Amino acid sequence: MADLALQRLIDQIQTARSQQAALDIRGGGTKAFYGEAPQGDPLDVRPLAGISSYEPSELVVTVRAGTPLAELEAVLAEQGQCLPFEPPRFRPDIKNQGSEPHGGTVGGMVAAGLSGPARAAVGSVRDYVLGATMLNGNGELLSFGGQVMKNVAGYDVSRVLAGSMGILGVICEVSLKVLPMPVATATLRFEFDAATALRQLNEWGKDPLPINASAWWDGTLVLRLAGAAAAVESARAQLGGELVDAAMAAGFWTGLRDHGDEFFAGAAKAVDGGATLWRLSVPQTAPPLKLPGQQLVEWGGAQRWLCTPLPAVQVRQAAASAQGHAVLFRGTDKRIGVFGPLSAPLLRIHRDLKKAFDPAAVFNRGRLIPEL
Amino acid sequence: MQTSGPANPEASTSERARRQSAVVAALGAVLPAHALLWQPEDTVPYECDGLTAYRRQPLVVVLPETEAQVAAVLKACHALQVPVVARGAGTGLSGGALPHAMGVTLSLAKFNRILAVDPYSRTATVQCGVRNLAISEAAAPHGLYYAPDPSSQIACTIGGNVAENSGGVHCLKYGLTLHNVLRVRGFTVEGEPVEFGSAALDVPGLDLMPVIVGSEGMLAVTIEVTVKLVPKPKLARCIMASFDDIRKAGDAVAAIIAAGIIPAGLEMMDKPMTAAVEDYVHANYDLTAEAILLCESDGTPEEVAEEIGRMQDVLVGAGATRMEVSRDEAQRLRFWSGRKNAFPASGRISPDYMCMDSTIPRKRLADILIAIAGMEKKYGLRCANVFHAGDGNLHPLILFDANDPDQLHRCELFGADILETSVRLGGTVTGEHGVGIEKLNSMCVQFTPEENAQMLALKRAFDPLELLNPGKVIPTLHRCAEYGKMHVSKGLLPFPELERF
Numbered sequence: 027m028a029d030l031a032l033q034r035l036i037d038q039i040q041t042a043r044s045q046q047a048a049l050d051i052r053g054g055g056t057k058a059f060y061g062e063a064p065q066g067d068p069l070d071v072r073p074l075a076g077i078s079s080y081e082p083s084e085l086v087v088t089v090r091a092g093t094p095l096a097e098l099e100a101v102l103a104e105q106g107q108c109l110p111f112e113p114p115r116f117r118p119d120i121k122n123q124g125s126e127p128h129g130g131t132v133g134g135m136v137a138a139g140l141s142g143p144a145r146a147a148v149g150s151v152r153d154y155v156l157g158a159t160m161l162n163g164n165g166e167l168l169s170f171g172g173q174v175m176k177n178v179a180g181y182d183v184s185r186v187l188a189g190s191m192g193i194l195g196v197i198c199e200v201s202l203k204v205l206p207m208p209v210a211t212a213t214l215r216f217e218f219d220a221a222t223a224l225r226q227l228n229e230w231g232k233d234p235l236p237i238n239a240s241a242w243w244d245g246t247l248v249l250r251l252a253g254a255a256a257a258v259e260s261a262r263a264q265l266g267g268e269l270v271d272a273a274m275a276a277g278f279w280t281g282l283r284d285h286g287d288e289f290f291a292g293a294a295k296a297v298d299g300g301a302t303l304w305r306l307s308v309p310q311t312a313p314p315l316k317l318p319g320q321q322l323v324e325w326g327g328a329q330r331w332l333c334t335p336l337p338a339v340q341v342r343q344a345a346a347s348a349q350g351h352a353v354l355f356r357g358t359d360k361r362i363g364v365f366g367p368l369s370a371p372l373l374r375i376h377r378d379l380k381k382a383f384d385p386a387a388v389f390n391r392g393r394l395i396p397e398l
Numbered sequence: 399m400q401t402s403g404p405a406n407p408e409a410s411t412s413e414r415a416r417r418q419s420a421v422v423a424a425l426g427a428v429l430p431a432h433a434l435l436w437q438p439e440d441t442v443p444y445e446c447d448g449l450t451a452y453r454r455q456p457l458v459v460v461l462p463e464t465e466a467q468v469a470a471v472l473k474a475c476h477a478l479q480v481p482v483v484a485r486g487a488g489t490g491l492s493g494g495a496l497p498h499a500m501g502v503t504l505s506l507a508k509f510n511r512i513l514a515v516d517p518y519s520r521t522a523t524v525q526c527g528v529r530n531l532a533i534s535e536a537a538a539p540h541g542l543y544y545a546p547d548p549s550s551q552i553a554c555t556i557g558g559n560v561a562e563n564s565g566g567v568h569c570l571k572y573g574l575t576l577h578n579v580l581r582v583r584g585f586t587v588e589g590e591p592v593e594f595g596s597a598a599l600d601v602p603g604l605d606l607m608p609v610i611v612g613s614e615g616m617l618a619v620t621i622e623v624t625v626k627l628v629p630k631p632k633l634a635r636c637i638m639a640s641f642d643d644i645r646k647a648g649d650a651v652a653a654i655i656a657a658g659i660i661p662a663g664l665e666m667m668d669k670p671m672t673a674a675v676e677d678y679v680h681a682n683y684d685l686t687a688e689a690i691l692l693c694e695s696d697g698t699p700e701e702v703a704e705e706i707g708r709m710q711d712v713l714v715g716a717g718a719t720r721m722e723v724s725r726d727e728a729q730r731l732r733f734w735s736g737r738k739n740a741f742p743a744s745g746r747i748s749p750d751y752m753c754m755d756s757t758i759p760r761k762r763l764a765d766i767l768i769a770i771a772g773m774e775k776k777y778g779l780r781c782a783n784v785f786h787a788g789d790g791n792l793h794p795l796i797l798f799d800a801n802d803p804d805q806l807h808r809c810e811l812f813g814a815d816i817l818e819t820s821v822r823l824g825g826t827v828t829g830e831h832g833v834g835i836e837k838l839n840s841m842c843v844q845f846t847p848e849e850n851a852q853m854l855a856l857k858r859a860f861d862p863l864e865l866l867n868p869g870k871v872i873p874t875l876h877r878c879a880e881y882g883k884m885h886v887s888k889g890l891l892p893f894p895e896l897e898r899f
Contacts, residue, residue: 083656084759106658145599152605153577166848174757175789176574176829178563178612179837179844180871181853185576185608189600206658228518232541234629234697256700309597311519328599350598366602371592376603378859383852395603 031073031092032167035196038069039165039388048391051192053092053131056116057138059356061191062364065391071133074198079173082107086156086173088201091133098132107204111151112142115284133197139189142283143239143250146310146325148205151188157201158184162194163384173201192390193398194383208238208252210259213275214267216247220314220323223247227326228311235261241282242323243289250279282324289322293333293356296320302357304341306330308350315344331355338362363396414457417500421458421480425502428470435459444503447488447495448550449836451752451800456483456497463508465585465621472589472619475502476865482587483867484615486527486558489550491753492834494561494614494870501868506557509621512536520627521580521597526557526620530564533625542627545572548830549738557620563612565830567663567737570788571696572628574830576611581624587861592618609856614832615867617860631696634662635706636730639713640687640720644668647689648763650716651787654693655760657712659705663694664788665737668767671744671782671795675736678743683736684720691718691787692733740784740795748780748797752809756820757791757829769819770794777812779805791829792820818843821886833871841871842878846885850878 042049048066058064072092080087082105089098095115102108113135136158141150157171160183171177171184187197218226223242230237236253249267251258262269270278281287293303306315310327319334332341338354339362345352351366368376373395380387380398392398422436435441436458445453457480462468475482481501488495497503509525512532516522517540522533530551534543547566548554554564559575560582572578581595594610595601610617641647647666654661667675667683667690676683683690693713695705706723713721724730736743744751758766767783774781780797794816798809817827817840827833827840841850854872858864873881 081759081761083652084761085655086759139600139605149573149577150600152608153573162852166852168846168849168852170849170853172757172824172826174759174791174825174829176565176569176757176786176791177826178830178832179826179828179841180833180849181617181856182563182576182608182612183853183856186604186606189605194604205660209658231520232517232629234631254697254701254704256704257698260698260700307598307600309519310599325599349596351596351602353602368603369593371586371590372594372603372606375586375592375606375859378862379604379856382855382859 032198035069035071035074035161035198036165036167039161039163039196042067042388043163043165043386046386047388049388051137051196051390053134054094054118054129056118056130057134060138061393062360062396064393069196071196071198072131077101078199084173085175085204086201087204088173088199089132090199091131091136091197093132095130095132095135102204106207108207109154109202110144110148110205111154112144112283113151114140114142117284117286132200136188136197136200137190137192143241143279143324146328147238152185154203155185155188155200156203158187158197159199160187160194161196161198163386163388167198171201175203191394193380193394195389210255211238211250211252212258212262213270213272213278214249214251214262214265215270216249216267217245218242218247219245220321223323224314224327230265231326235264237261237326239279240324240326243321248278250275289320289331292320293331296333297356297358300358301333301335302338302341302359303355304332304334305353305355306332306341306345306348306350307353308345308348312348312350315348317341317344342366365394368395414500418457421475421478421502424474424478425458425460425471428474429460429462429467433461433463433467435461441503444485444488444497444505447485447490447493449491449493449496449834451806452493452496452835454497454499456503457500459503459505461505461508468504468619468621469585469589469591471502471504472585472587476588476863479863479865481865481868482619484557484561484619486555486561487529487553489554490558490562490832490834491755492828492832492836494832494834494867496835498868504619506621509557513622515540515627517542519597521624522627523622523624524556525622526560526584527555530554530556530559537627538630541630543630544578544625545569545628546575546578549741556623556625560611560620560623561613561615562830562832565786565791567665567786570664570786571660571662576608578626579607579611579623580626582607582610582620583622584618584620586618587863587866594618595624597624612832614834614871616857616871617866619866631662633699633702634694634696634730635702636663636692636694636724636733637706637709637713638722638733639691639693639718640684641689641691641717642687642719643717644689644767645764646717647691648760650691650713650718651763652760653712653716654709655788657708659708659712661693661709661788662696663692665692666690666785666787667737667740668783670780671740671784672736674747674782675740675743678746679735679739681732681736687719692737737784740793744782744795744797748799750800751795751797752813753831754792754794754796754813754816755828755831756817756825757789758820758823758825760787760790762823762825763787763790766792766819766823770816773812773815777808777815779808779812781812786829789829790825814840818883818886835870838871838873838877839881841873842881843883843886847875847878850875
């Protein structure tokens with residue numbers, strides 16, 4: 027079957043390869059700020075769009091990479107289903123001319139590998155990828171994984187694409203596991219300092235409670251419960267706290283997910299003023315990180331957003347001593363590297379993997395690791 | 399009978415002896431004498447794993463006791479360019495731990511210590527040779543457990559679970575090994591320490607955990623694993639439902655999922671399997687039913703009551719002819735006893751059985767069962783079916799007598815037919831048992847030559863000389879050409895909309 031959108035991508039890859047040129051794989055351009063600076067001519071994946079198959083009773087949707095995420099979520103919502111990992115939907119960046127008003131794409135969601143408030147409870151983007159069709163650096167169309175929940179045939183390349191920032195190839199189509207929306211939710215609010223909030227979150231984790239998301243900022247812990255109505259009801263009784271009005275709660279979690287809430291709005295201003303927004307990924311039991319600046323704690327303590335003027339080296343050190351790592355999420359000075367260092371054997375494996383998938387280094391040069 | 403097995407890399411006796419003495423000399427320098435086996439009578443127990451139809455004598459077996467010894471073994475083997483096949487409990491069902499005739503079998507059985515169980519972080523750090531069930535037992539005093547529960551959990555090790563990305567009856571709700579592992583520490587093929595994942599939820603760079611988990615020992619050697627522990631549900635109850643028609647049972651599975659319910663377990667047995675297990679466990683299964691569904695709910699008592707009610711409504715609507723809800727834990731375990739004993743029960747009604755492991759989209763359940771019924775006639779062999787219905791993972795058990803070479807041959811053709819039919823129905827040749835040596839031919843049907851070549855290139859990024867468990871999982875081009883069956887096209891699914899250009 028002739029597929030012009032796909033053929034154009036292949037032609038562009040072959041041309042770039044023969045000219046030893048670089049391509050910058052692009053969807054909606056809403057995450058152009060994220061990662062190392064894009065290099066090369068744009069390779070627009072948006073013409074490769076549409077939902078290829080969706081069967082709610084299979085809990086699987088197969089969708090082309092250029093499909094707007096908003097479109098996919100709307101189709102799932104009609105069937106009472108969702109992407110439980112809550113990928114962020116960043117607003118088009120007005121400073122970035124390539125971005126389109128329809129927002130991010132499904133391919134960009136997978137390639138960036140970012141997950142939202144529910145990640146610690148339900149898993150990440152990677153955990154919901156069941157299969158992917160991709161173009162490698164030779165312009166070969168390859169499919170890995172599939173459309174079924176359990177599949178151990180061959181290496182699971184499709185899941186490695188999650189968070190790969192496009193360095194291995196062009197994601198053309200993905201199959202995703204989807205889930206029913208929770209029957210009931212409730213949001214609770216507690217006045218806790220950071221240490222109390224972290225201790226409580228980890229203590230609660232030992233009980234089979236339907237805690238689906240958490241956020242602590244500036245002396246307030248907000249907790250979202252989600253699950254069967256009876257489970258949410260009994261957890262509410264057990265946990266105490268102050269029940270937040272449902273509409274207000276929904277607005278809060280959406281704002282947090284899409285980085286439109288008060289914390290991230292403040293961070294954006296601070297970044298304009300020269301500060302840096304970091305995403306620290308640490309064990310959820312790590313004690314409060316005593317660093318100057320604003321901190322928002324998510325994922326039961328495992329993700330800590332830090333907006334700070336502190337030198338990058340000190341942030342990296344703090345994350346490393348907490349047994350985690352720090353991603354330079356938004357900032358103007360990225361000389362230290364966005365994603366942090368790799369051990370020597372891992373760096374060697376990354377180099378060889380890049381060569382194995384994209385020998386001529388056509389795709390997203392330097393976007394994940396400066397030298398690759 | 400030997401002709402049906404995989405080709406054994408041939409080497410002349412003298413070449414093998416020369417190789418063996420060189421390897422023994424090199425490894426003798428880094429291992430105590432009792433950790434190094436090469437006399438045939440000592441290496442016999444390592445000739446096969448759970449797939450006993452395939453056997454090979456390893457050149458040498460080593461049983462290191464320290465990480466330094468593992469590193470030294472790997473370094474020595476790398477210097478001599480000798481293949482290394484890591485091995486845990488040897489319970490694998492696809493021949494993943496089948497020895498290499500000119501290679502070293504690296505038994506990691508001595509690495510059997512639970513290093514830490516931390517209720518506060520809800521994690522356990524264990525050595526690779528710790529048994530799956532032992533983790534849950536160690537976590538039990540804290541009200542926690544390790545969720546993936548393959549049927550072999552009493553014997554299989556976490557290192558093997560990582561190699562195979564093992565599942566179990568509860569993975570519909572709680573995920574596979576991949577979803578429950580935070581960190582894997584071990585060695586590269588060169589004997590260099592390496593760590594994948596971390597104590598945090600993500601790492602810088604590529605997330606390599608999805609290829610390490612399920613790599614069947616071909617990318618690195620796993621020594622230590624940090625797993626997530628989850629709170630033990632306060633209550634679990636199970637519905638046992640009978641159906642007079644296999645298609646109705648399949649539709650009931652889809653209806654439960656469509657109703658927005660994710661059961662803790664959702665399993666099916668067909669009539670021949672039910673008869674076999676009833677004879678074995680006497681659990682009072684409905685022997686008149688064409689199919690039995692086991693449908694479990696777990697959580698708080700309120701949650702379970704709510705979900706069991708919803709599931710009963712769906713099952714009645716789907717035409718269940720009989721339904722029983724477990725009253726207590728003893729009865730719940732009795733409901734499950736047959737399902738958990740499907741393999742030994744099959745062993746009692748047939749001299750041998752071969753267990754298939756394909757996955758299909760749930761909606762094709764009835765189609766594959768009807769196709770299998772046709773294959774029983776075609777190949778003249780019986781087949782009983784158990785099914786992780788909730789996630790579409792089918793375990794047909796083909797019954798045969800391995801002493802009859804023709805039966806073994808027909809059994810292999812029957813198995814390959816099931817796998818290839820599963821691929822055509824939109825599924826995969828292996829859901830949880832791995833490719834190993836058993837399904838190499840079927841990989842030619844599921845993947846194109848380019849896809850297999852890409853996966854081989856991925857292996858070489860970890861293992862440039864292809865020394866870790868070579869010859870498994872990824873078939874060679876030559877092998878696929880000889881097998882001669884066409885690859886089933888997947889590619890991009892048909893475009894649902896009109897062309898835009």
